[in-house]
Amino acid sequence: MTMNMRDWTISLLFTSVITTLVANLIGNHMSIAESIPGVMILSAIAFIGIFLGKLIPLRIPAIVYVILTGLLVASPISPISQPIIDYTAKISFMAPITIVGTLAGIGLNFKSFISQSWKMVIVAILVFTGTFLIQAIFAQVFLNLTDTLDSF
Amino acid sequence: MKNKEQYQSIGKIIKENYRLYLAALVIVLVAELIGLKKLQIGSALIIIYPMLFAILISVLLGPDIFRFFKEKESKNASSLVLVAITPFMAKVGVLAGANLPKLVDVGPGLAFQELGHVGTIFLALPVAILLGIKKEAIGATSSTCRDKDYGLICHLYGANSPEARGALSIYIIGFLIGTIYIGFLASLVASMNIFHPLALAMASGVGSGVMMAAASSTLATIYPEYADQIVMLAGASDMLAAIVGIYFTLFISLPLTRKMYYWLEPRISPKHTRETKNMKVGS
Numbered sequence A: 001m002t003m004n005m006r007d008w009t010i011s012l013l014f015t016s017v018i019t020t021l022v023a024n025l026i027g028n029h030m031s032i033a034e035s036i037p038g039v040m041i042l043s044a045i046a047f048i049g050i051f052l053g054k055l056i057p058l059r060i061p062a063i064v065y066v067i068l069t070g071l072l073v074a075s076p077i078s079p080i081s082q083p084i085i086d087y088t089a090k091i092s093f094m095a096p097i098t099i100v101g102t103l104a105g106i107g108l109n110f111k112s113f114i115s116q117s118w119k120m121v122i123v124a125i126l127v128f129t130g131t132f133l134i135q136a137i138f139a140q141v142f143l144n145l146t147d148t149l150d151s152f
Numbered sequence B: 001m002k003n004k005e006q007y008q009s010i011g012k013i014i015k016e017n018y019r020l021y022l023a024a025l026v027i028v029l030v031a032e033l034i035g036l037k038k039l040q041i042g043s044a045l046i047i048i049y050p051m052l053f054a055i056l057i058s059v060l061l062g063p064d065i066f067r068f069f070k071e072k073e074s075k076n077a078s079s080l081v082l083v084a085i086t087p088f089m090a091k092v093g094v095l096a097g098a099n100l101p102k103l104v105d106v107g108p109g110l111a112f113q114e115l116g117h118v119g120t121i122f123l124a125l126p127v128a129i130l131l132g133i134k135k136e137a138i139g140a141t142s143s144t145c146r147d148k149d150y151g152l153i154c155h156l157y158g159a160n161s162p163e164a165r166g167a168l169s170i171y172i173i174g175f176l177i178g179t180i181y182i183g184f185l186a187s188l189v190a191s192m193n194i195f196h197p198l199a200l201a202m203a204s205g206v207g208s209g210v211m212m213a214a215a216s217s218t219l220a221t222i223y224p225e226y227a228d229q230i231v232m233l234a235g236a237s238d239m240l241a242a243i244v245g246i247y248f249t250l251f252i253s254l255p256l257t258r259k260m261y262y263w264l265e266p267r268i269s270p271k272h273t274r275e276t277k278n279m280k281v282g283s
Helices: A005-028 A032-055 A062-074 A081-088 A095-107 A110-114 A118-146 B002-006 B010-034 B050-061 B071-084 B086-098 B100-130 B136-141 B147-157 B162-191 B197-203 B209-222 B224-268 B274-282
Strands: B037-041 B044-048
Touching (some): A005 B010, A005 B071, A032 A062, A032 B086, A062 A081, A081 B086, A095 B086, A095 B162, A095 B209, A118 B100, A118 B162, A118 B197, B010 B050, B010 B071, B044 B209, B086 B100, B100 B224, B136 B162, B162 B197, B197 B224, B209 B224
């Protein structure tokens, strides 16, 4: 991705920022004024994460830096963790993903999708079923063996 | 001066994409107004939420069906996906930070369940071979074939190789069917009551942000009392998959897939004829 930070910020503003406010209003019944601080905080974390991804020359997806930035500023060692947690709690986690589905849908190359054979559709279904089920089994076994669930 | 030549002006970017921004806003609005729908099918509670409606509406409006969006806008939209998903990832990060002690407790479990990514092989590879799929099966079943995995397969085998074609198929099908299906699968498995909600949450990290969002939002709706932990764990699992996933594919699942393919293919593929012919000639 070669987008510079200025273009990135404009893109974020016109896609995610505006639609998340709308989605949080309709889907989560939170007024736009109440949503603004939370959306701004999430956008700022995203900005810092993407910027770090550009600075750090490791071959790790930029998304990972965004999650780690969010983790750091909301963790107990952060002096501003409480306001960050409180304001972002007003944004439902479903609100920011509607735009993601929208853009991914617009970007889908439907022609190459329908040119796929039915055999590959079956294989794809099994690929996702296999990953999900085996991971669930491994996770369940581990949780049972270690009693980690007690801490939740 | 140089900067002005290198980068498009802000006005130009907005002019090029304003239709896309406006239409995306309208689609989000419509999808949110339709809202969350719950369907009871047998014992399974199927959750259809705004993101899925948004995907369906926007695919219909795309350049291949109703042609509301032009080819260029469709390309721009693809590159915007990675921008627009970042606030959701920031939210996942904040939830993880707020629950850090719990995350540390469950950390070894998260690492352990990542090994479950080999599940793609054991279920999908034998069926692919039985269906008569040849080397495409190696690319298709060695991982969930998200961006980085497809890149890896192309790098190893070349973009025109059968392996890369197989991975590309799953990449394309995975986005549309996979996203819708994984939410359905999560509901179905949850309704069986075998797994703890948090085990299912960890399983939701299949290596794709959109699919993780689909599976974890479904689970969070079914188990509202665990909603935050579910999203947090699914996100952590997906993050781990993003960091170690490519190495996992390279060093563990791809060699395993190849071994299994070359062992199984002569035994069960309906299209494997070469060897039997040679044997007849020999005898």
